[in-house]
Amino acid sequence: MTMKTILTVEDSNSMRQMIGYILRSAGYNVVEAEDGSKGLAQAQSGKFDLVVTDQNMPNMDGLSLIKALRQMPDYKSTPVIMLTTEASDTMKQRGREAGATGWMVKPFDPNRLLEICQKLLG
């Protein structure tokens, strides 16, 4: 089986490194990006099996990134998890409309993130 590759988009260094570490420890290949627009550039230059993105970021936020990804043929149905500190109904509704596959509240239990990623990667 080929190694699955995950794109992690998060502006906070510590958070991004931690997510990268969790997913790598589980045997995934992880590419990190610091904000939405850099994440989009990464997505355009490679093919990812899953995207984990923060919502609140400079330059391009998570929702805009997800919308942009859904416009790309390669990412029409790629699972995308949106990380957010705000788990309000409004935020969830916006995530659903943007095309997110799932959401997760920050701060989170790394184990839960892993479970959800594993499930989405089949």
Next chain:
Amino acid sequence: MSLDIGRFHQVFIDEAIEHINALEALALKLDPEKPQAEELNAIFRAAHSIKGGAATFGFEGLAQLTHALETVLDQVRKQAMAVTGDLIKLLLSATDCLRAHVASLQGGQPIDQDIEAKVLGQLQRAGGAEDGGCARTGAVPAQTHAANGGSCIVVVKLEAPELGSPEGMLRIEQALSGLGAVERLTSADELAHAMEVRMRLTSSISAAEVQESLAFVWSNDRFRIELDAPPGAPADYSSKPIVATASFAELEGDDAGFFVENLPASLERAKPNDPLALTGRRSYDFRPEAAQFGRRQVDRYVAIPMDTSSIRVGVEKVDRLVNLVGELVIAQAMLVQSSAHAGTELSESVSSNLGQLDRNIRELHEAVMSIRMLPISYVFSRFPRVVRDLADKLGKRVELVLEGEETELDKGLIEKVTDPLTHLVRNSIDHGIELPAQREAAGKPPIGALRVRALHQGGNVVIEVSDDGAGFDRARLLEKARGHGLAISEASSDEDVWQLAFLPGLSTAERITEVSGRGVGMDVVKRNVEQLGGRLSLRSAAGQGTTVTIHLPLTLAILDGMLINVGAHTYVIPLTHILENLQPSADAVKTVGGGGKVVRVREEFIPLIALHDVLNLAPRFEQPHEAMLVLCESNGQRAALQVDELVGQGQFVIKSLEQNFRKIAGIAGATILGDGRVALILDVAALLRAGQRSEPALSTAQ
């Protein structure tokens, strides 16, 4: 599988400090008249980021503070709250509080609970009822972990004989075991290729005390103390099995969920829960139990961001590189010298290749040195706050202009120049710039101008602190100097009079203020700058202001010096101390009471220090008029050093004597010359001080 997210604590702390600095800078920039939406968003984001990380990594106290701050900033950003002077003050005291909190997490001073509770209360009141269930009053839970004992991670660098050796690790373990229980975090496998070892130390003393105790065992650059996981009972993450077979519905919870219609077709679609029913089950709690995980050590994996334009590396790695390149420069110089001796036997292609190598090494040297360079904005960025606070306190109005913030200099210099520069800035506001009323009476604008600028000039960095304040008072300086028993001619040039300000104890402040004049004054600033191999000069005009200029070398690792010979030995005198070289006539040298000698230079008698006496060497020339004199100055004292011969000027790579051998009074360091010989670098300040004690002070013309 166990995940140790404690390894990211340091990354988080570094990041939090950056955010706190940004917060402060943005708060200082806020203009109550017309706040910019962009700035308000940026300041909110900084607080938000600290909160997110603090909650994730389990730093509850920090999360609570930043949550309260974020709530306030959210309302400001939504324009539900006005930007007022009071609000800015509150933001600034909050950043101070955050900074102190983070410092305590790193093993600094314990948190001042009273101040923190007060600021938290202020923030919560300002945030108002909108905060809902999240606002909590009462005492802040003590994050006493790092501050008052507990466990910390000690990281110790391995040195050459210990590299990869179990005995080295054992010795480190033994050194730590006196302080508490030690747990190895570096496995035997890792040790084989490790540059440093990590140990968890559980102790009844605070991290700061651990730091102090270990400073007796190792030099400060050999070890560091890192934060351990925060307090709380960490559930062992590894014991929780991962249910890879759970359905989507089973995986849903308060903390995460799926949007069923967005699931890819290839995945299971059955999802009994109505997605809408998942929403709003729980109000958001910013300090979930989820923040506590197990932290068992697994294989170390340093995550390197794939698309960042910069990487963070330890200073010790860079220093090692700098050292190695220094060695390479020396080896190259030796090669060139020996090829010169070989003369015509050496083929032309070899010498042209040597020339190529020389150029490459020089470029490599420059490139490596540039890694250690940081923009001076690291220092300048603290001035807006210093100026604001001080001007407020003194009732003065000051406009600060910063120029050349991008000017780069060595990281070591940046750290060491911070205090002297801050002192100069404080001096300008405290003693230079007048009260608004005084300024208006003198026909000046009520707002004083303080300009701090940096620029590159040749191989130096020049930093200027100038104000348009009252300037130095010539008459008072002269009077003070006489009060200290210094006979200064009334006709002395301004330049000479300003030099008096650098003499110890001659601060011209009329009263000792809380701010700067406390006996330590310009003399300390000057000494600090000279210790960095720099020099300091001063221009002032009564009523028009003062400009202090600091010239610094680009780096601490290289020194401009003069090579001199005494007997069969070669020494280096730092150029910054040398005023002139001369050969005195026989009648210019006088012996004074006590056996000391002085030399007359123009109309001034200057103490003469014979280096061969100080260094206990047999000189080639006993008599000063046969030898050469190097006229040196340090801390306002002058002396003539008697040497046998001047060899020439050059740049020298400084090697620490202390680290490689031991400290010797009168010697500042060592260097390796082109021919491979070692030359010692003289500590002129120490030599002059020693000379002063044994010689009568003769500083004035007779």
